Amino acid sequence: MVRSLKNPKKAKRKSKGSKKGEGSSSNSGPSVEAKVWQPGVDKLEEGEELQCDPSAYNSLHAFHIGWPCLSFDILRDSLGLVRTEFPHTVYCVAGTQAEKSSWNSIGIFKLSNISGKRRELVPKVNKDGSDMDSESSDSDEDDEEEGGGSGSPVLQLRKVSHEGGVNRIRAMRQNRHICASWADTGHVQVWDFSSHLKALVESEAEAIHGGSTVFNQAPLVKFTGHKDEGYAIDWSPLVAGRLVSGDCKNCIHLWEPASDSTWNIDNNPFVGHTASVEDLQWSPTEPYVFASCSVDGNIAIWDIRLGKSPAVSIKAHKADVNVITWNRLLKEGDSVVAHFEYHKHPITSIEWSPHEASTLAVSSSDNQLTVWDLSLERDEEEEAEFKAKTKEQVNAPTDLPPQLLFVHQGQKDLKELHWHSQIPGMLISTAADGYNILMPSNIETPLPANDA
Secondary structure: OEEEEOOHHHHHHHOOOOOOOOOOOOOOOOOOOOEEOOOOOOOOOOOEEEEOOHHHEEEEEEEOOOOOEEEEEEEOOOOOOOOOOOOEEEEEEEEEOOOOHHHOEEEEEEEEEEOOOOOOOOOOEOOOOOEHHHHHOOOHHHHHHHHOOOOOOEEEEEEEEOOOOEEEEEEOOOOOOEEEEEEOOOOEEEEEOHHHHHHHHHOOOOOOOOOOOEEOOOOOEEEOOOOOOOOEEEEOOOOOOOEEEEOOOOEEEEEEEOOOOOEEEOOOOEEOOOOOEEEEEEOOOOOOEEEEEEOOOEEEEEEOOOOOOOOEEEEOOOOOOOOOOOOOOOOOOOOOOOOOOOOOOOEEEEEEOOOOOOEEEEEEOOOOEEEEEOOOOOOHHHHHHHHHHHOOOOOOOOOOOOOEEEEEOOOOOEEEEEEOOOOOOOEEEEEOOEEEEEEEOOOOOOOOOOOO
């Protein structure tokens, strides 16, 4: 983020007599030099506002599908396992939080023509010392031509009526058209959205705009065995159709697939927490193991072969634990490897990158999305080399962790984020004011550029 003056003339009057001696008698107002804003260090003064620096992103777009969405999921597609060239296309499923319960729906949408530009981490410098990248990035048209796309992304949307607000929604990894939703009515439902996805795949960009039609469709399953509403739900990445759902009354139920469209749901719940179960995550390597977190501050590890009590219970925080995520490189006996106290408000979503095992994305109710690389340590020699190449004064704040890789702002009341498993470096986030798709330019990937 770069900060600048929202009202230069007003700021000029306020700044008279300041230590920097800014101010001018010119009618055009003072010339204010933009500078990098350091989160957690700098404070905005009266008349100042933050402005986005486009050069910090390979791609950045905003969109919405109507009512705010508390939860969404990215759907795997057949467009390529590793995609690095713009423009991009993504498929998602999302659930609304409408003003009235009867107005809610699940949106299945396709966003195509996502343009962007691959930027250099260290800008190339002309012979006269000027920044080549900054000169070329001033024009949106230049970005579009170099990025292989033009114009704005195209949203194609289909809506399915949903009873009550959607607390959380997840798509099955093995069969993307099968999705499970947690409703604020206390019901968990499983849906088959194959017909809607087929329509989106086959449609032209102009065929479906706005999604004004709301389809009435019955779910495959509607489970009413939970005693309260909930937020925790997860499909197994290893066993197709295996599902767990947890509620605000501390109960977790296991779903085992009986066929492609039916499930045997265990009415005898797993109980080990003393408060609301906030999140559930299956192990990426063990088909019978899942983890849970709770308002009681504990994280529990469960083995469904060993009964209805947790195999391990760990006191993780003094406060609520709202979200958890597995790292695929987690080893038995590992202790806490890092502890960061950066965000000052609750963490709303957290997810490890599917392409970089040490990279973590976090969203918070402080309206910040942060990206962390736990493999980083401060290196004064590298900093000096970077300063020499860019010919700029780049001082890393001593009171910010060197593992903090990127800070994204601009969304209000951030709720959930996900990495795109097939597009390295792409993040999608949802908030009260809509969605952002972003690709920070300083997130490197070891994958070659021609792997499309």
